[in-house]
Amino acid sequence: VKFKTSHLLPLLLICLVGAIFFGLSNWDSAEPNNEEDAPVAPRVEGAKLELGEDYYICPVLIETNPQRLARSWFGDKLESKAWDINGTAPDIQCNLTWNGNVVFTSSPKADSLIATWSPIGTDVANLISTGKISLDSVIQAATIKYEEGGSVTLLAWDNDGVTKEEICRVDIPLETLDIGENVIAVDDLPQVLRIVILAIAKVQPEAKLIQQLLMN
Amino acid sequence: MDLPGLRVLTLVSTVLLGIGLFGPCMTIQPSFGEYHWLVEYFKPDTAKPTTYSIWSGILHLFRDGDVLVGIIVFVFSVVFPVWKLCVLWAGANWEESKPAGYGVLKLVANLGKVSMLDVFVVALLVLAIKGLPGGTKVLIGWGVWAFCGSILISMWVSMKLAHLYGKRGQ
Numbered sequence: 001v002k003f004k005t006s007h008l009l010p011l012l013l014i015c016l017v018g019a020i021f022f023g024l025s026n027w028d029s030a031e032p033n034n035e036e037d038a039p040v041a042p043r044v045e046g047a048k049l050e051l052g053e054d055y056y057i058c059p060v061l062i063e064t065n066p067q068r069l070a071r072s073w074f075g076d077k078l079e080s081k082a083w084d085i086n087g088t089a090p091d092i093q094c095n096l097t098w099n100g101n102v103v104f105t106s107s108p109k110a111d112s113l114i115a116t117w118s119p120i121g122t123d124v125a126n127l128i129s130t131g132k133i134s135l136d137s138v139i140q141a142a143t144i145k146y147e148e149g150g151s152v153t154l155l156a157w158d159n160d161g162v163t164k165e166e167i168c169r170v171d172i173p174l175e176t177l178d179i180g181e182n183v184i185a186v187d188d189l190p191q192v193l194r195i196v197i198l199a200i201a202k203v204q205p206e207a208k209l210i211q212q213l214l215m216n
Numbered sequence: 217m218d219l220p221g222l223r224v225l226t227l228v229s230t231v232l233l234g235i236g237l238f239g240p241c242m243t244i245q246p247s248f249g250e251y252h253w254l255v256e257y258f259k260p261d262t263a264k265p266t267t268y269s270i271w272s273g274i275l276h277l278f279r280d281g282d283v284l285v286g287i288i289v290f291v292f293s294v295v296f297p298v299w300k301l302c303v304l305w306a307g308a309n310w311e312e313s314k315p316a317g318y319g320v321l322k323l324v325a326n327l328g329k330v331s332m333l334d335v336f337v338v339a340l341l342v343l344a345i346k347g348l349p350g351g352t353k354v355l356i357g358w359g360v361w362a363f364c365g366s367i368l369i370s371m372w373v374s375m376k377l378a379h380l381y382g383k384r385g386q
Contacts, residue, residue, distance in 0.1 A: 191274025
């Protein structure tokens with residue numbers, strides 16, 4: 001069979017098509033991704049809450065004094081006492097009240113002087129029964145709307161199973177909160193050393209929301 | 217159909233083969249079920265859809281160390297179809313009534329039956345229909361249709377040419 005270079009025309013054509021595809025794909029990847037580069041509304045840490053926006057609010061840390069303050073048996077004098085009769089630390093639990101309603105109740109933290117809560121967690125029992133998991137279902141926080149003059153009330157107590165002894169009750173004006181972690185002033189709260197509240201914008205890209213929830 | 221018509225069809229088949237080899241053949245859309253958002257956060261690249269052409273698929277096979285499979289796919293999906301088209305192009309341009317290359321042409325017409333097309337299409341269909349665990353989907357791209365079109369046209373052209381030269385030689 002006589003071989004002629006013209007017989008290789010199909011090979012050349014295919015190479016040409018390949019080169020065109022290669023050029024086009026490189027041209028495509030050079031285009032900026034507008035979706036990724038789009039500016040995101042100010043949701044950064046440290047920014048103030050915006051009026052009319054929804055936020056996730058949750059307590060992430062409460063540290064109590066090593067001893068509680070209680071009235072003495074004889075008289076009204078306050079004196080330091082152990083948190084529990086058996087000498088164990090308090091079982092700290094707290095809730096958040098917004099517009100007169102309890103909107104979040106934390107899990108109790110047994111025998112803790114420093115109780116911490118994660119804003120994200122999975123209810124395994126629920127997961128097993130429903131077989132489903134969604135972002136909303138794993139966020140352990142109150143959802144509130146920031147309105148002029150709005151506030152949330154944090155109530156913490158020692159949950160010893162029989163009685164609930166109040167540790168602190170603090171009214172937190174929403175205007176004082178920033179996005180991210182907020183250390184609440186505890187000067188007027190004799191039984192508490194530290195309170196940290198987390199505030200995160202509810203409406204934002206899911207990936208950024210997860211990042212903020214996990215980083216705090 | 218006469219020789220000029222077969223030449224045009226061979227060129228069409230060639231262009232379609234080029235498109236089929238380098239165009240999008242399949243897109244894998246990973247899904248991790250209810251945990252997809254979590255994977256999307258921790259491993260965003262894993263959760264992104266990936267599009268492969270036959271060519272990029274072969275390169276991936278070589279890169280991942282599946283050299284033998286890569287060679288088989290390369291030979292049957294690239295080398296053989298391209299060689300076949302070169303023979304068909306030559307056959308559509310012969311001037312003799314029964315050229316010396318007639319035997320090769322007949323061989324091409326017969327070998328067309330064992331091209332990778334059948335295996336390729338069936339494998340893709342199984343993937344596309346059955347899906348993968350966690351809801352991962354395989355979407356067939358238009359490159360597959362170009363590839364199939366090229367193979368089918370070239371099979372038809374090879375049969376026609378073999379038939380044409382066979383008749384001329386009698």
